[in-house]
Amino acid sequence: MKVRNNLETPQITHLEDDTDQSIGHILVRSGRLSPEAAEEIHRRQKDNGLLFGETGIAMGLLSREDVEFAIATQFDYSVLKRGSSKISEDLATAYDPFGSAAEAFRELRTELLLGWYEADENAKILSVISARRGEGRSYVAANLAVSFSQLGLKTLLVDTDFRNARLHAYFGVPNRRGLSSLLQNKSTFNFFLPVNGIRNLFILPSGPLPPNPQELLSQGAFADLLAEFTNYFDILILDTPAALIYSDAATVAKRSHASIVVARQDHTKAEELTHLSDNMHRHGGKVLGSVLLDF
DSSP states (O other): OOOOOOOOOOOHHHHTOTTOOSHHHHHHHTTSSOHHHHHHHHHHHHHHOOOHHHHHHHTTSOOHHHHHHHHHHHTTOOOOOTTSOSSOTTOHHHHOTTSHHHHHHHHHHHHHIIIIITTOTTOOEEEEEESSTTSSHHHHHHHHHHHHHHTTOOEEEEEOOSTTOOHHHHHTOOOSSSHHHHHTTOSOSTTOEEOTTSTTEEEEOOOSOOSOHHHHHHSHHHHHHHHHHTTTOSEEEEEOOOTTTOTHHHHHHHTSSEEEEEEETTTSOHHHHHHHHHHHHHTTOOEEEEEEEOO
16 A cells, blocks of 8 residues: 655654644654654655655654554544553554454444445444353444544444443443443433543443343333433444343343344354344344454
């Protein structure tokens, strides 16, 4: 892939201009490259006729990750640097937007956009379900939420798995308050936590473990909350409990506009997938399709 840039002059005063979106300026502002190194790359670039990013890599002053970060920034595409965030590096969409995993989530996002989100004016709430634990449900929900937010959609990721909450750990946020607090009328709406470094993405953790998870999710208050959330967000992604272990998942799916099923290769049994799909339909849930993880 050819990496193009518009860094024409290595003047340090220009490198300090926050409005410049050339690769060199972006890398200097982010602390990935010194102004002196940017000037040296530019001088070498003029001699060899290569692009700025390619020249910097050849000189050992830039990594491929640095160049990809700069390109993503040029397109206003949120990308994190490994080792610089509390967010789990398992989230490929946040750290490696040019990798195969991120591309797979973009393909899934496109299918959802064209076949569901844009096809139905009421489509906003998507639940992610799986038969049992350990099948990658939270991983898919988190990466999919990042992917939607990178498209510019204001996205809320909600953890409805009170017993085995995972999303707060993925994003490095506290879980002292959250959905359970809201459902027990112990708080107001200001529990949406913005995800640092990823524009347009907010998370609502599960909150403290309540003694009655299934009952809380069955109440009309949960449906009312989701309806209220749609006034503030373009799309809601709901992580759910394991569907064949707890009945909570069917309750959440019924209150969603649609669901996707996550299966894991060499882990999920075919008969359990069939049982899960039948169970969702029986409870009034709309299943759009399935995602197979091969790890």
